Amino acid sequence: MVALLDIKGLRVEFPSRRGHVVAIQDLTLELAPGEILGVVGESGAGKSTIGAAVSGLLEPPGEVTGGEVRLKGERIDNLDEHQRRAIRGRRIGMIFQDPLTSLDPLQTIERQLIDTIDHHLAVGEKEARARAVNLLDQVGIPDPNVRIAQYPHQFSGGMRQRVVIALALAAEPELVIADEPTTALDVSVQAQILELLKSLCREKQVGMILITHDMGVIADTADRVCVMYRGRVVETGVTTQIIGAPRHDYTKSLISAIPRPDRRSRRFPLVTYIEGEEERPEKIDLGSHWLGQSRDFGAGEDVMLKAEDLRMEFLTQRSMWRSKRKYLRAVDDVSFEIRSGEVFGLVGESGSGKSTIARLVTGIYRPSGGSVTFAGQDLTALKTRAEAAPWRRQMQMIFQDPFSSLNGRMRVRDIVAEPIHFHRLAGSREEAQKIVKDLLELVGLGAAAAVRFPHEFSGGQRQRISIARALATRPRFLICDEPTSALDVSIQAQILNLLKDLQEQLQLSVLFISHDLPVIRQMCDRVGVMRHGKLLEVAETETLFQRPSHEYSRHLLDLMPKLEGLRREEVMEGQSVA
Amino acid sequence: MIGFIATRLFQSVIVMLTVALIAFALFRFVGDPINNMVGQDTTLEERAALKERLGLNDPFFIQFARFAGNAAQGEFGFSYQHRRPVSELVAERLPATLELSLISAILALAIGIPMGVYTALRRNGLLSRAFMTLSLIGVSLPTFLIGILLILFFGVILRWLPTFGRGEVVDLGGWTTGLLTESGLRSLIMPAITLALFQMTLIMRLVRAEMLEVLRTDFVKFARARGLPDRYVHFKTALKNTLVPVITITGLQLGSIIAFAIITESVFQWPGMGLLFIQAIGNVDIPVMAAYLVMIAFFFVVINFVVDMLYYAVDPRLRVDARGGH
Structure with missing residues (x-):
């Protein structure tokens, strides 16, 4: 054959x-x-x-x-x-990665399907339409006869990918x-x-x-x-x-x-095969260093961050009349606590309100209701930027996309030094540059990176720059919003190990947001599960993974890609060695 | 949809009232209107009587309301210089300006868009490079210089085209048009090109930049991967998406074609609104200036309104509220 x-x-x-x-x-x-x-x-x-x-x-x-x-x-x-x-x-049909951008936004699904079918099979408009409806039905779009007349923006991400599949299969x-x-x-x-x-x-x-x-x-x-x-x-x-x-x-x-x-390990195993990886630099003794020193916070609060009945509404339909306005409740009466030195995970699908919580906590958004208490201070009560600055300094954020979160026109040393200058943490420019150099060593980039521009670095290295920038204000609370979702597995392991080390050495409290359950399991002490803006369950990580109490948590765990079954041999090998 | 139109109309009215206020302030407070109207030998009593008769002693808001009400009906009072109603002057001059602007706009769009598309598709072609270089000249040379060069070359040296005026015009019940006579058309050529050149190059560069952007998008790649022919991908998929942002800029540019016709009209002695305005400035003819200000604002507002409606028609994403979505 x-x-x-x-x-x-x-x-x-x-x-x-x-x-x-x-x-x-x-x-x-x-x-x-x-x-x-x-x-x-x-x-x-x-x-x-x-x-x-x-x-x-x-x-x-x-x-x-x-x-x-x-x-x-x-x-x-x-x-x-x-x-x-x-x-x-x-x-040969092709299906691309991003269903949100794969379809022409200005044409109906119908037009795109019919034009594709008719171009290849020359069956005429009527027959092409019948086939198009049939295809949509096959790829699992409900009411294909109605939905075919809609535009791509009227479909959700998953539905759009179904449409993309229908288009790819249109000419058989x-x-x-x-x-x-x-x-x-x-x-x-x-x-x-x-x-x-x-x-x-x-x-x-x-x-x-x-x-x-x-x-x-x-x-x-x-x-x-x-x-x-x-x-x-x-x-x-x-x-x-x-x-x-x-x-x-x-x-x-x-x-x-x-x-x-399936199990928790101390560190992420690295992809050791990769050639030309940078060596881990000699350790800096953080105890005596600027970063560890003079951390001018009142010691010993038990609860680092406390969110009470936090609520965020976005206006989805404007109207002159209050009663006609429609709101989307992105965060719906969420309460949780993050203890000092703890890594608290938030997990959920896109649109569940995870990132909105991060933005509420950092003050990018003002909550519609509820309060955020950070180290004993109610942040929602602070009215001016100047009042909030000392508190903001102590919490820093690491974003998902390392390509857009660094200013491409600034050198790395200026990017990392920016928060130091902003919060006036260094006496002189020289002192600031010295700190920047140490920070870059600490995150494993080396001081030579200081004079280069972000575009000269890979995704993983850029994420290290982001981490260095976040540490530059000597924070005690880090918010990581999907810090490794844009990275390869091998790079992800390095970055997560780095975060874990830093967290332990600097006794940081961390809010760690991810949709990736295995990563959550390795990183977090306690986890909250979110859906549709509601916090469904908060539990110790191991408890959640072994005995999830909420139905949705069970559902999420079931959906995790199953490598275990296929991995049995390896697991057995490991056991016999142990 | 109706709510959308209502909001836009409301905003338009606000804009027009604001401009009317400025125009009114100009009329009322720049110089003394009485002084501008009467001769040296008018007595103080006569002046006071005139002031009373013209309503200049009324409270500010009543005067403004009167001005706005008259302006809405096209009444802007008497021109000091011409001693005729401004509305008459405008009615005489407006067709010339509108014809010139319209032809220029059509020229700019009809040449600018295809050139933009061509230079985007054949990015490294010889012709594309030539267009790009020429467009640079078009953007950087001032309008009056282009006009003068055209006059020198085609008018004075070659003697092909008339160098000033509108030529013969035909009166169509209050609207004088130069489009129906040969001399009218010949007179139109050079001013129209002069006025269109800058907009044309701008539109071309804009379309090119947007098109290049759109050609890199995933949906264009996906359309190619489905084996759709280039013609379909370029014109049905890419061009339509290109036009969404182009419409806004083009709309604003059309407004400025009318506004910037002043320079071209001066160079070619084109008997339009712009020329009227320039002369009005020279003679401190404030009613004419106020009328011009309000008219230009009105054109901008109308064009912007049309652009918003076009946006609505082209981009289905804006229609989501009206249709209920999902």
């Missing part, structure tokens, strides 16, 4: 002035109809380039410089643009390339979308290449896995084997770096 997709010795290069960058080299893989092949690897490994090369959508100047790609036995890598276009959509392709199809979605929606993709592949005998950085997604979905590292395939095999008994060193360390949902 001829394989659906057969790639042999593929090589993709991006010529540049400083010599050619080889994005993929010597890639060989096969895919059968109805099969799901997972491609995993970290960012920059060349995963997405495979999809682009197969569909002929390589961004110039990228080009295929070697090997061949066959679809059902025909070569497709040497076609001209016109022939390629005839294959795209018709024989034989092969689908899904590039991180669920990365932008919540866990519960992710599970539904993966289930949908799986069943569609089986039913229609469509082969799928599933590109992702998430091992959990692979474990749930793929039949076979291909692990990529720096443009090469390091290992290919059946999913259970790759996850349960990886052979290559890189795969082993990659899998061990995934935060374990």
Whole structure:
């Protein structure tokens, strides 16, 4: 039998002035109809380039410089643009990462579907519409006859990804390339979308290449896995084997770096295979250092932060009349306490109000009701910025996206020094620069980073800069809002270890917000579960994971990607050694 | 939708009243209106009587209300210089300015948008680079210089086109148009190009920048990945999305075409509102200046209102409240 997709010795290069960058080299893989092949690897490994090369959508100047790609036995890598276009959509469907931006906002779903179907199959407007409705039904959109006339913004994220899938399958392709199809979605929606993709592949005998950085997604979905590292395939095999008994060193360390949902460990295992990682610098004795010293807070409050009946409403419909205004209750009477030196986790799906709480606590938003008490001071009672400044100084925030949270026009030393100058914490410019240097050492960047600009750093390194900036005011309370969601597994492990070390050494209290349960389990002492603006349950982390008391917590835990089943062999090995 | 229109209309009225207030203040407090109207030998008693008759002794708000009420009906009093009602002068001059502005706007859009799209799609093409370079000249040369150069070249050296005035006009029941006679059309060419050039280059650069932005978006990539032809992706998907922000800027620019017609009208001695205004400034003809101010504000408000409505029509995301969403 001829394989659906057969790639042999593929090589993709991006010529540049400083010599050619080889994005993929010597890639060989096969895919059968109805099969799901997972491609995993970290960012920059060349995963997405495979999809682009197969569909002929390589961004110039990228080009295929070697090997061949066959679809059902025909070569497709040497076609001209016109022939390629005839294959795209018709024989190869693509699904992209972000459903919120994948659809034309100014056209109805109907228009987009009909135009795609009619272009490829030339069945006429009426038949195309019938097919479109049928497709929407298949991808699980309720009332397809009504919803087809709507615009993309009228659908939720998960529903939009279903529409994207319908569009990708509109011309009945034989092969689908899904590039991180669920990365932008919540866990519960992710599970539904993966289930949908799986069943569609089986039913229609469509082969799928599933590109992702998430091992959990692979474990749930793929039949076979291909692990990529720096443009090469390091290992290919059946999913259970790759996850349960990886052979290559890189795969082993990659899998061990995934935060374990099933048990708590002291530190996150690092991806040790990565070459050229910076050494951890010699330790700075924090006890005698500026950072540890003269922390001018009254010692020994038991409760660091206390939120009482915190409420936040956003106006969703304006009106001159009070009674006609509509509000969205983003945070609904939430009360919790964070003790001194504790890491308190908040977990929930997007829109549950986690980040709004962070903003209320830091004072970015003013609450509609309730109060925030920080170290014995009611923050909501402070009226002016000047009054609030000393308290704000003691709480700092680390944001999710390291690419947009640093000012690209400032040097790292100025970014880190900014809060020091703002709060007048240093006597002179020289003193401030000395502190900046130490901070950069502390977060593992080295003092040489000071004179560079943020764009010269990778995502993980930028997050280290953010941490250094947050520590610059000698805070005692840190708010981390999804600090590692934008990072690769290996980088995530490093950053979380760093945060954990700093938390212990500086006895920080931390509000740690994440949607990622395994990460929460490793990081937090106590956890609150949020949904629709309400805090459903607060429990000790271990209690929550072993005996969740609220139904929704159980539901969330059930949705966690299951690596354990596949990992049994490894777990047994570990036990026998112990 | 109705609420949206009502709010916008309400805001428009506020803007117009504010401008009317400024115009009124100009009329009432810059110089003495009586002095401007009467001769040297008028006695003090006559002046006082005139003041009383014109209602200048009434309280401020009553005077303003009268001014606003008259302005709403197109009455701005008598021109000091021409000794005729301002409304008559405006009615005579307005068609010239509107015709010139309209033709310029059409020129700017009809050439600017396609050029913007072309330079965005063929970013490195020879023609694109030529357009970009030329547009730089268009943006940086002052309008009057372009006008003078055109006159010198086509009017004086080649003698192809008339260098001033509107040519022959046809009267269509109160509206004089130069669009129906050959000399009228020939006279229109150079002023229209002069006035359009700056807007055209601006629109072109704007469309190009927006288009490049849109071409990088995921939905364009996804449309390509579905194998849709370039024509569809470029014009049905990308261009429509490009136009959303372009509409706002273009709307404002059209307003300024009318307002900035002053310079072009002066260079070409075009008998429009702008020329009238310049002469009014020279002669401290305050009623004319006040009328001009209010008219220009009115055009801006109307154009902005239309732009908001267009926005509403083009972008379904704004319609979410009206349709109930989700």
